[in-house]
Amino acid sequence: MNKKRRSVPGVRHYDGPAGGWGALKATAIAVRTQMDALEAPVTLLRTNQPDGFDCPGCAWPDKEHKSTFQFCENGAKAVTWEATSKRVTPAFLAKNTVSALLKKTDFELEGYGRLTHPLAYHKESDTFRPVEWEQAFARIGEVLRGLSPEQVEFYTSGRASNEAAYLFQLFAREYGSNNFPDCSNMCHEATSVGLPRSIGIGKGTVSLDDFEKTELVIAIGHNPGTNHPRMMGTLHELARRDVPIIVFNPLRERALERFADPQSIIEMATYSSTDIASTYFQVRAGGDAAALKGIAKHVLQLEAERGDVLDREFIAAHTLGFDDFAADIAATSWESIERESGLNREQLEKVAEAYARSNATIITYGMGITQHNKGTANVRLIADLLLMRGNIGKPGAGICPLRGHSNVQGNRTVGITEKPAPEFLERLSDVFGFVPPSKHGHDAVQATQAMIDGRARALICLGGNFAVAMPDHEQGFPAMHGLDLSVHIGTKLNRTHLLVGKETFIFPCLGRTELDIQRTGRQSITVEDSMSMVHASSGKLKPASPLLRSEPAIIAGMAKATLTNSKIGWMELVADYDLIRELIEQTIPGFDNYNDRIRVPGGFRMPLPPTERVWPTSTGKAMFSVFHGVNENVTGEGENTLRLITLRSHDQYNTTIYAMDDRYRGVFGRRDIIFMNEGDMEQLGLEHGDRVDIRTALPDSDLCLEDITVVAYSIAAGSVGAYYPEANVLVPLNYIDKESGTPSYKSVPVNITLRSKEIRAL
Ligand SMILES: Nc1nc2c(c(=O)[nH]1)N[C@H]1C(S)=C(S)[C@@H](COP(=O)(O)OP(=O)(O)OC[C@H]3O[C@@H](n4cnc5c(=O)[nH]c(N)nc54)[C@H](O)[C@@H]3O)O[C@H]1N2
Ligand SMILES: Nc1nc2c(c(=O)[nH]1)N[C@H]1C(S)=C(S)[C@@H](COP(=O)(O)OP(=O)(O)OC[C@H]3O[C@@H](n4cnc5c(=O)[nH]c(N)nc54)[C@H](O)[C@@H]3O)O[C@H]1N2
Ligand SMILES: [Mo]
Numbered sequence: 001m002n003k004k005r006r007s008v009p010g011v012r013h014y015d016g017p018a019g020g021w022g023a024l025k026a027t028a029i030a031v032r033t034q035m036d037a038l039e040a041p042v043t044l045l046r047t048n049q050p051d052g053f054d055c056p057g058c059a060w061p062d063k064e065h066k067s068t069f070q071f072c073e074n075g076a077k078a079v080t081w082e083a084t085s086k087r088v089t090p091a092f093l094a095k096n097t098v099s100a101l102l103k104k105t106d107f108e109l110e111g112y113g114r115l116t117h118p119l120a121y122h123k124e125s126d127t128f129r130p131v132e133w134e135q136a137f138a139r140i141g142e143v144l145r146g147l148s149p150e151q152v153e154f155y156t157s158g159r160a161s162n163e164a165a166y167l168f169q170l171f172a173r174e175y176g177s178n179n180f181p182d183c184s185n186m187c188h189e190a191t192s193v194g195l196p197r198s199i200g201i202g203k204g205t206v207s208l209d210d211f212e213k214t215e216l217v218i219a220i221g222h223n224p225g226t227n228h229p230r231m232m233g234t235l236h237e238l239a240r241r242d243v244p245i246i247v248f249n250p251l252r253e254r255a256l257e258r259f260a261d262p263q264s265i266i267e268m269a270t271y272s273s274t275d276i277a278s279t280y281f282q283v284r285a286g287g288d289a290a291a292l293k294g295i296a297k298h299v300l301q302l303e304a305e306r307g308d309v310l311d312r313e314f315i316a317a318h319t320l321g322f323d324d325f326a327a328d329i330a331a332t333s334w335e336s337i338e339r340e341s342g343l344n345r346e347q348l349e350k351v352a353e354a355y356a357r358s359n360a361t362i363i364t365y366g367m368g369i370t371q372h373n374k375g376t377a378n379v380r381l382i383a384d385l386l387l388m389r390g391n392i393g394k395p396g397a398g399i400c401p402l403r404g405h406s407n408v409q410g411n412r413t414v415g416i417t418e419k420p421a422p423e424f425l426e427r428l429s430d431v432f433g434f435v436p437p438s439k440h441g442h443d444a445v446q447a448t449q450a451m452i453d454g455r456a457r458a459l460i461c462l463g464g465n466f467a468v469a470m471p472d473h474e475q476g477f478p479a480m481h482g483l484d485l486s487v488h489i490g491t492k493l494n495r496t497h498l499l500v501g502k503e504t505f506i507f508p509c510l511g512r513t514e515l516d517i518q519r520t521g522r523q524s525i526t527v528e529d530s531m532s533m534v535h536a537s538s539g540k541l542k543p544a545s546p547l548l549r550s551e552p553a554i555i556a557g558m559a560k561a562t563l564t565n566s567k568i569g570w571m572e573l574v575a576d577y578d579l580i581r582e583l584i585e586q587t588i589p590g591f592d593n594y595n596d597r598i599r600v601p602g603g604f605r606m607p608l609p610p611t612e613r614v615w616p617t618s619t620g621k622a623m624f625s626v627f628h629g630v631n632e633n634v635t636g637e638g639e640n641t642l643r644l645i646t647l648r649s650h651d652q653y654n655t656t657i658y659a660m661d662d663r664y665r666g667v668f669g670r671r672d673i674i675f676m677n678e679g680d681m682e683q684l685g686l687e688h689g690d691r692v693d694i695r696t697a698l699p700d701s702d703l704c705l706e707d708i709t710v711v712a713y714s715i716a717a718g719s720v721g722a723y724y725p726e727a728n729v730l731v732p733l734n735y736i737d738k739e740s741g742t743p744s745y746k747s748v749p750v751n752i753t754l755r756s757k758e759i760r761a762l
Contacts, residue, residue, distance in 0.1 A: 017273030018255030086113025149176030157464025158405025178441030190375030213396030221368015225255020311390030360396030535603025
């Protein structure tokens with residue numbers, strides 16, 4: 001650390017481990033500021049219990065949902081945020097015009113609390129006012145019947161249940177559209193596209209049991225201390241058993257270095273902690289492919305030297321494409337690998353040696369791998385490395401994408417996709433008697449482009465904060481205003497709701513924590529976690545308002561009002577969610593005896609053929625790939641260009657900002673900062689605390705984020721980091737992974753300039 005460094009308001013070095021007493025304190029604050037203190041402990045104890053609700057925080061599984069309450073600070077925040085006692089009332093909305101609300105920060109908007117009434121936008125007063133549910137549905141039906149189905153976008157955010165998501169796609173498909181932009185398009189689409197090509201299914205192959213048997217974990221591009229906090233328990237256990245954990249991350253993330261488990265009485269009582277990563281490599285943003293190729297190159301070298309390193313039997317029996325893969329790796333020079341990864345040959349050789357020694361390896365990865373313009377190729381390279389030593393389909397080994405939203409994987413499984421398989425459409429047609437559209441629809445980037453061009457006229461959102469989560473707000477926000485109709489099903493007010501079209505409705509829905517009573521009684525919904533476990537979830541809290549409806553009820557209401565000739569008994573399905581699950585069972589493979597199996601605590605696992613070494617690819621074999629070159633394909637990278645990573649702070653859930661701190665990175669009360677490497681700062685003549693402007697350095701782009709404060713940080717040279725969603729203004733809409741359509745949120749070339757010497761002096 002630089003001794004001469006000046007002090008910067010809100011920035012101080014964080015020295016402790018992740019977790020520990022700081023996490024317990026943060027939980028207490030979340031409870032105190034959001035919830036009724038009497039209700040909170042009971043609610044938190046019901047999280048992820050057999051008879052309780054699924055934590056809306058993350059998609060990491062629980063030990064059969066039977067374990068005692070697993071403490072988790074950010075899970076507690078997600079729960080208290082939803083179970084808050086604050087409300088957005090009609091009186092509040094009458095007093096605050098939409099134009100005035102748009103001036104508020106995202107933090108303030110959601111901070112107003114839960115939505116209580118169905119709302120319609122009134123242009124004359126520029127306010128949202130209560131509307132009758134049925135009246136709103138009738139009007140939406142009228143507008144949708146006047147549009148052609150290609151003009152309507154159906155957005156899903158991954159918190160929606162299997163039941164809600166299934167009804168949503170059924171509604172859209174009977175209406176005639178495959179336009180399903182969804183949050184997965186911004187998240188793990190590279191996994192959904194890449195893994196089916198490599199192993200035949202777009203999901204991870206490991207279970208919690210495998211973590212108990214593994215000999216090596218390589219963790220690439222994810223920040224579990226913040227985003228998958230329940231995974232910390234697993235990593236903590238591994239570290240205590242001396243299983244090596246090798247991390248690749250441009251930033252030093254505290255939880256990956258040191259963690260004090262709040263479940264461990266000894267660690268808590270003695271203020272001690274456990275080192276998590278055995279080795280930490282600060283790879284350059286977008287440099288993972290080069291690093292992985294380096295590891296693969298040395299594995300080939302070891303094989304040549306001493307043999308028995310590759311699993312030759314597995315490769316011969318189960319895979320295709322090995323020779324092309326190996327030839328490309330051999331042709332990739334160490335010089336290019338070192339340059340692109342920012343790591344040296346010796347370091348990568350050490351990883352290869354550890355990998356060659358391990359009999360069972362798991363590779364985990366997150367947004368640091370997928371949100372790049374070679375995201376799909378990155379994912380496939382991870383699969384390649386595992387296939388080299390037969391690390392898929394054996395105990396203790398496999399690939400582990402860390403999913404985002406708690407049910408984003410389930411949404412995909414039940415049909416939220418703009419590219420439906422013909423067999424699925426056939427089954428829909430057999431069961432429901434309508435002909436679903438076969439033409440592929442829009443993903444998230446294509447939907448936004450269609451809105452910008454005026455081809456899309458309506459947007460229906462099942463949750464989320466679409467416009468804010470997407471890149472390029474400068475184009476995206478005005479496009480929202482250009483719509484004829486926007487409809488939002490949500491729990492809390494956000495900016496996308498306020499970017500009103502000609503007509504806009506906001507529908508308040510029940511959250512996971514709340515009781516869902518329908519005509520036949522109390523209902524449960526189901527979700528699928530990161531490890532393909534499907535289980536039931538049912539809330540117990542009194543709903544935030546008596547007017548709330550469940551997501552399935554709202555979707556069915558719109559569907560019934562729109563599809564006047566529908567043969568589907570929409571209202572019967574809402575009365576009893578078992579009936580929705582029966583339809584899922586009839587149309588989607590893997591859900592046999594769905595209703596029986598979710599009544600068993602812990603639920604059931606969806607079929608994962610690769611775990612049995614069955615490969616549902618087009619060839620019936622696992623497929624090696626060739627990653628051409630070593631780089632990210634960043635055009636416009638010149639001298640002084642840096643790669644911008646946009647990421648989450650510790651106190652946020654995607655676009656939801658819980659509080660303004662990022663404790664483990666030492667930032668408090670602010671988000672207007674950029675993390676920079678000290679060598680880069682020196683080269684650009686910048687100092688800690690300088691105020692700068694950031695410009696996107698791509699041809700034809702004039703995107704800019706002004707007045708951001710430089711924070712010297714332990715980050716790989718050539719890489720800088722800023723917070724999402726503030727930095728989304730710097731990501732061009734068309735700057736994507738061409739194979740999956742995922743925006744390259746983690747490697748935007750930028751130039752950074754000091755605002756002025758005078759400002760520096762202030
Ligand atoms: N509390 C909380 N939990 C969440 C969320 C949340 O916002 N808050 N969001 C949910 C969702 S939808 C998702 S998708 C997940 C996201 O979980 P993560 O995948 O952890 O997402 P990010 O915070 O974007 O961070 C990515 C990590 O990758 C690193 N990284 C960035 N670029 C690169 C790179 O090029 N290479 C490598 N190797 N690493 C890189 C960053 O330094 C950071 O540590 O979490 C889910 N859970
Ligand atoms: N620059 C940059 N941009 C990114 C990312 C990044 O790393 N960098 N990450 C991307 C990723 S991984 C994702 S997944 C997307 C996230 O994009 P989204 O999923 O669209 O965004 P969220 O912020 O999760 O949505 C928050 C809103 O969801 C609503 N909500 C909360 N709970 C419920 C519920 O139970 N039901 C319903 N109906 N609504 C509810 C609330 O109204 C809340 O305001 O953002 C992406 N954008
Ligand atoms: Mo995500």
